[in-house]
Amino acid sequence: MECAKSLRELAEFTGAAMRGANAAEVIITKVGPLDTADGSTLSFLSNKRYRKQLETTQAGAVVLSSHISYDRPCLTSKNPYLDFVKILSLYAPSIPLPEPGIHPMAFVHPKAKLAKDAAIGPFCVVQAGAEIGKGSVLVAQVYVGENTTVGEHCQFHPGVVIRESISIGNRVILNPGVVLGGDGFGFAPDGGKYQKIPQIGTVVIEDDVEIGANTTVDRAALGETRVGQGTKLDNLIMVAHNVRIGSNTVVAGQTGFSGSTKVGNNVMMGGQIGTAGHIEIGDRVIVGGQSGITKDVAPGQFISGYPAKSHKEDMRLLAEFHRLPELRKKIEQLETRLKELEKE
């Protein structure tokens, strides 16, 4: 974090507007949350829940939305979040990564092909026929199986396992414990027992994908399981065999995709969602957390609940559910009144 810039420089860097007395001269040496900030800290109002912190923050400057009134030094724009992220990248410490080359305690098979500046840390395994592109880094204790190809500038953290014959694009980030290419869950019933169905397909991870810790993506039975360009998967997600996820889709933690399901582009999914197998979720769909998706979803829908339905309908039904005791009371009153009428 050896970075010191004036707020004026940061305004120019991002294109954001600058406000507040003597704003231009504020020197920013670090970024941090509103509540622990000091006079050389740049903070960010990320959520309206924290708006009260604006009144008491000691931050040297704050990045916020143009419409928020704040008379101390700040940067404002239409997309303050993105501006803050750009500045954050200036101040972020670089992640410590192994130097290019093969650590003496790594095992790289003589028939593996490594770009000259790839970095292979201690206790990594790169098997025969595997290819690692330039600038890619296997931090430590990573496994890359036979004939798996890894693109350029990838970052694989400790404990990542990529089995044989998998394809990984460029700039892919795999957090610790990610497993790619485990056997899909396929068994044919055979008189009370099960026969294993060989899972002979592959996994394709496209460019700019990031995958969270301990998430698993199974290899296809036949063909491929695919995660599209720019898609981001959180931790502990399960992607079953033959699932295809589109581009620039984001999925929160512990969600599970059943076999052969297809997810579109620019989809946003909450955590702990489950999907049925063999269904299709269209582009730009938004799904609330803990939903259960049982059938195809048309593009652009906002769905939630179990079984998942339009969020509006889901909310309406939930409201009705909460009024059930009231409904029962109403019915009892009707009954009483009806009885009286019948008496007459």
Next chain:
Amino acid sequence: MECAKSLRELAEFTGAAMRGANAAEVIITKVGPLDTADGSTLSFLSNKRYRKQLETTQAGAVVLSSHISYDRPCLTSKNPYLDFVKILSLYAPSIPLPEPGIHPMAFVHPKAKLAKDAAIGPFCVVQAGAEIGKGSVLVAQVYVGENTTVGEHCQFHPGVVIRESISIGNRVILNPGVVLGGDGFGFAPDGGKYQKIPQIGTVVIEDDVEIGANTTVDRAALGETRVGQGTKLDNLIMVAHNVRIGSNTVVAGQTGFSGSTKVGNNVMMGGQIGTAGHIEIGDRVIVGGQSGITKDVAPGQFISGYPAKSHKEDMRLLAEFHRLPELRKKIEQLETRLKELEKE
């Protein structure tokens, strides 16, 4: 996939019937999905959702159910799935596995007992007193703790951890990241704090079990946690201490079993199911995905929902739930009509 056989040969191999013009002479060199097949590919109609693909597929031949009409070369039988799996096994590339022997970069304790043809890949650890049976393979970066015994012809993928004093049968397949024998979750309340209850039991994995990536099976507090013969567990499943799962049971991803619960034989469970602790789920029970099982389930039931109930009852209640707004309207109409009667 260096295999080329005529459809006639495959019919004889499986016992399936053969149909279609010149079917016998079709030469099959590979297997693959309907939509990407060519004239030397054998495909399979796995799901009626894909039936339309039969019209356009370029597959040399297709395996399907006897009752489906299809006039090009095909193999038909009562259990086409199983026939296809048998053929697939012929064409499946063998998984690349380390050669028998101990990799120079593995650590095998002098007091471990290895069968002569066991294979221990790079960065594996086999501790004192551990036994690895003949033909068993630890691909790489696998941990086998003290006094753990592993049977014959097992396959443990990278990142598998098996702690001390665990028993593993024969032909067990553990996908990457599986953890067996982690401490069960047991703590005794002690005045606002918790005392750890030593988890001194074991885990027993019987023959022919397969476990998916990053699934965890905890060691028992006392006694054992057991997964029965031929049972298949998918990814990211949690099996708590002292759970006993029977034989030939299949469980989909992200399901969790609370402590001491007993699951019968030939049970089929969907994904993301949770069970209470100390309950008993009978043989041949079928459970829908995302269910919450709160009490004992008699053998042969098909249950779903939260709390899990007969699937029929669950569907009925869900239907009622969806008709709640209509119910409310009905009540309002009744009220209006009643008011009018009361006026009269």
Next chain:
Amino acid sequence: MECAKSLRELAEFTGAAMRGANAAEVIITKVGPLDTADGSTLSFLSNKRYRKQLETTQAGAVVLSSHISYDRPCLTSKNPYLDFVKILSLYAPSIPLPEPGIHPMAFVHPKAKLAKDAAIGPFCVVQAGAEIGKGSVLVAQVYVGENTTVGEHCQFHPGVVIRESISIGNRVILNPGVVLGGDGFGFAPDGGKYQKIPQIGTVVIEDDVEIGANTTVDRAALGETRVGQGTKLDNLIMVAHNVRIGSNTVVAGQTGFSGSTKVGNNVMMGGQIGTAGHIEIGDRVIVGGQSGITKDVAPGQFISGYPAKSHKEDMRLLAEFHRLPELRKKIEQLETRLKELEKE
């Protein structure tokens, strides 16, 4: 388990009362479950479901609640669970752990600082600037990143990954596959794509925390993610960035915490619970399994369901839900009766 003590000795050790004929002379050499116990086994009645086993058990003695009638040798007290745990600790075999020192097949960076009696097992990595306190044990294949500090008497099982700049207290137990400090899930939308938000915060794990197999705790975006003193997390839990969990809180398996959520002290949470982000769950809250917590929860509440509400209210609504078909019938009857009245 080389331990043989008379029941009298165990009574004195725990302070429990002793009952039953010749109880004082019973020699206990092991502890175990009621159903497989023999005459030298001490058992425990842990759950009233197993009370029938008291009639048939062969146990030499049993630990149980004072109010339970049992005329054979037993120890009774107000907190028999805790007494049993104390005795169990006497008989529990010590977990096999590596000797102090650095295994020749480990990689410890020259700039790492290790206490003299720390134990670093095979294929562990301890990076530059990392500190490992006295008596702490990294069993095998553990990763400790740059500048991460680990306190005293910690126990990290195989496959644990702790990334850079994380703080771990004393006596922390991490089961296999635990990941601390993976990148939080933060991405800023940028015209249909996503820009990664550098996750430059840390994770703090306080003293006496235990974390279950394959659980993940993400590093903060800014600031810290924190797990408080004495808190116990089960397997496959996800703790997102900037979450703060208090002291002596217990959380069952597969539960997920969304970003920035705050959980109090002495909270008890079941399994497969999900929480929204940026909410606050008060001290001593109890949450039923599979709940979805969507908003702040006041201290001391017992909540359940989706969305989580007071457990009493949840049970009431569930009961109403189950009576929906009956409600519909009632309405139909009212309608019929009303029609008749209208005819008149």
